[in-house]
Amino acid sequence: MCQTSVLMEKAGGDELLLENATSLEVLANGLMIASLFEGVKEFPGAAIRRIDFSGGKVFLYQIDQKTKKVG
Structure with a gap:
């Protein structure tokens, strides 16, 4: 079974x-x-x-909701 991890990109590294x-x-x-x-x-x-896809990872980032600024 293929297992996918979801990570949030942060300044200090991925969470x-x-x-x-x-x-x-x-x-x-x-x-x-x-x-x-x-x-x-x-x-x-x-x-x-x-x-x-080959590593089974999805990388996310947080959008600034006040200005809709893409990070």
């Missing part, structure tokens, strides 16, 4: 948010991600930076 992600849905104000063992979680203001 692991979820392991074993099973689905990702883009919402108007962020993302909703389901995982095998942790259920569904919402990440307001998050956006996809890049996806490493």
Whole structure:
């Protein structure tokens, strides 16, 4: 089984948010991600930076909600 990790890009390095992600849905104000063992979680203001398909990683970043500035 292919296991996908979801990470948030931060200044000090990447923070692991979820392991074993099973689905990702883009919402108007962020993302909703389901995982095998942790259920569904919402990440307001998050956006996809890049996806490493061979490495099984999705990298997110936080959008500045006040100015809609992309990070």
